[in-house]
Amino acid sequence: MKLLNEWFDTRYNVRNRHYILDSGLQILHTLNKQSLDSYASIILMAGTYFEKAFNVPNGTAHFLEHTISTPPNKLFKTEKAFTRYSFGGRNTPELVMNASTSFKYCSYWGYCHANREEDLIKVLSQTSFKPLDQFEANVEKQRKVILAELGTDLKPEKNQNLLFRRFALGNGEVYNTNFSILGEKESNIKAITTENLIDFYTNTYTPKNTIIAIQSPNELSPRTIKYIKTIDSSLSKNNNQKAHLFDESINTKVQAGYFHNTESQAITTHLLRFEKIRGPEYDYSYEIVNNFIRWIINFYVNRELRQNKGLIYGSVSYVNSNATWFYDEKAFKVTSDFKNLRKVINSIDDSINFKVEEFLESKDGHRWLENEISNYLFPHTAAFDPDYTDSKATAILRGFELYHFEKARTFVKDLTIDTLRKALAANTFKDSYMLWIDTNLEINKVKAVVEKTKAFQRITKG
Numbered sequence: 538m539k540l541l542n543e544w545f546d547t548r549y550n551v552r553n554r555h556y557i558l559d560s561g562l563q564i565l566h567t568l569n570k571q572s573l574d575s576y577a578s579i580i581l582m583a584g585t586y587f588e589k590a591f592n593v594p595n596g597t598a599h600f601l602e603h604t605i606s607t608p609p610n611k612l613f614k615t616e617k618a619f620t621r622y623s624f625g626g627r628n629t630p631e632l633v634m635n636a637s638t639s640f641k642y643c644s645y646w647g648y649c650h651a652n653r654e655e656d657l658i659k660v661l662s663q664t665s666f667k668p669l670d671q672f673e674a675n676v677e678k679q680r681k682v683i684l685a686e687l688g689t690d691l692k693p694e695k696n697q698n699l700l701f702r703r704f705a706l707g708n709g710e711v712y713n714t715n716f717s718i719l720g721e722k723e724s725n726i727k728a729i730t731t732e733n734l735i736d737f738y739t740n741t742y743t744p745k746n747t748i749i750a751i752q753s754p755n756e757l758s759p760r761t762i763k764y765i766k767t768i769d770s771s772l773s774k775n776n777n778q779k780a781h782l783f784d785e786s787i788n789t790k791v792q793a794g795y796f797h798n799t800e801s802q803a804i805t806t807h808l809l810r811f812e813k814i815r816g817p818e819y820d821y822s823y824e825i826v827n828n829f830i831r832w833i834i835n836f837y838v839n840r841e842l843r844q845n846k847g848l849i850y851g852s853v854s855y856v857n858s859n860a861t862w863f864y865d866e867k868a869f870k871v872t873s874d875f876k877n878l879r880k881v882i883n884s885i886d887d888s889i890n891f892k893v894e895e896f897l898e899s900k901d902g903h904r905w906l907e908n909e910i911s912n913y914l915f916p917h918t919a920a921f922d923p924d925y926t927d928s929k930a931t932a933i934l935r936g937f938e939l940y941h942f943e944k945a946r947t948f949v950k951d952l953t954i955d956t957l958r959k960a961l962a963a964n965t966f967k968d969s970y971m972l973w974i975d976t977n978l979e980i981n982k983v984k985a986v987v988e989k990t991k992a993f994q995r996i997t998k999g
């Protein structure tokens with residue numbers, strides 16, 4: 538195991554070590570002395586997206602995750618035996634284990650009290666990669682489980698992530714992606730064969746496609762390293778290729794998407810843009826200024842529309858990287874009542890175009906910037922973040938340079954009103970944005986209001 542990189546993260550008070558094995562398998566270990574827990578994941582670029590590349594039915598990635606993460610396997614002959622091992626007792630902590638498949642990744646993960654960390658890695662190593670000849674026993678059982686999952690609340694029309702992804706990538710896409718994690722229809726799930734599972738396994742479960750992420754208060758012990766090597770030798774039996782990502786083209790035609798959500802009480806309006814991810818280098822000056830712009834818009838919208846006018850319940854700004862490979866969704870999410878919808882959309886549009894710039898020039902704007910810089914430079918203690926290592930690990934797997942708090946600080950220290958003013962003038966939200974609306978009302982009724990707003994007519998005129 539070769540140490541590639543080591544750094545201390547002052548923001549979280551943790552030490553990171555990035556290793557690589559000869560096969561290309563990577564490990565990111567975060568030594569977090571403040572944690573009582575150990576978290577570990579095996580993350581693979583083996584999500585639903587890759588199904589098309591290997592010509593397997595939609596749902597194969599998730600189906601494979603099910604068959605791999607449940608006994609029988611090398612270590613546990615039955616589900617019961619696995620439960621017995623993972624349960625805690627008076628002298629032993631419990632192991633909590635699970636697996637999940639997303640559009641991009643498949644991951645096997647677990648956590649426990651740190652004094653059982655080695656057992657955690659052991660279970661991950663043994664149950665995650667079972668020999669191919671043991672797949673068969675589990676296939677029909679898991680097929681039933683998955684059909685039941687599809688039958689409950691994951692039908693495509695109720696699946697907001699899926700519909701949003703189709704909205705984002707839906708037209709003009711070069712590589713025709715599968716959008717549904719479970720499999721769009723029952724017939725997809727029924728069509729998956731053991732051969733498909735093995736095919737997908739052999740082509741995507743490879744060392745170069747994988748990273749192991751561990752966050753714990755312990756140094757990696759010899760036993761832990763032994764299990765990491767077991768994972769490596771299991772994966773090394775497969776075709777050691779790195780995942781190939783096909784070009785994506787983002788929706789540029791449809792300006793508004795609607796999701797009928799029977800559970801939502803108010804209307805949630807997302808104003809969003811898809812922005813091509815820069816990289817592989819982390820562009821501090823661009824990213825930081827860009828963040829501050831979204832923060833000031835969000836601050837202003839909350840102050841005006843919520844505190845002063847009572848038009849919205851709240852606004853949050855966020856970045857979502859789960860929908861596509863090459864674009865980040867940068868967005869504001871605003872909740873309001875239906876009766877205020879027209880005003881809300883128009884006022885935000887107005888804020889983005891004129892009001893925020895005026896605010897920035899004002900005394901309050903200057904104070905806001907000083908305070909925001911202060912919060913960045915003097916952060917409060919970061920609470921333990923179970924996803925800390927995973928999110929850094931996926932960036933490493935993509936070959937991206939990681940964000941370093943210390944480097945970011947030097948840029949933040951030099952931020953001026955002038956820099957932000959220029960960036961605001963060039964703010965991409967000004968040109969255009971898209972709307973994604975989550976509502977329990979009849980979609981046509983909402984659509985009629987949205988399409989008549991001044992804002993919508995401005996952005997569709999382009």
Ligand SMILES: [Zn+2]
Nearest residue numbers: 599603683686
């Ligand atoms: Zn499942």
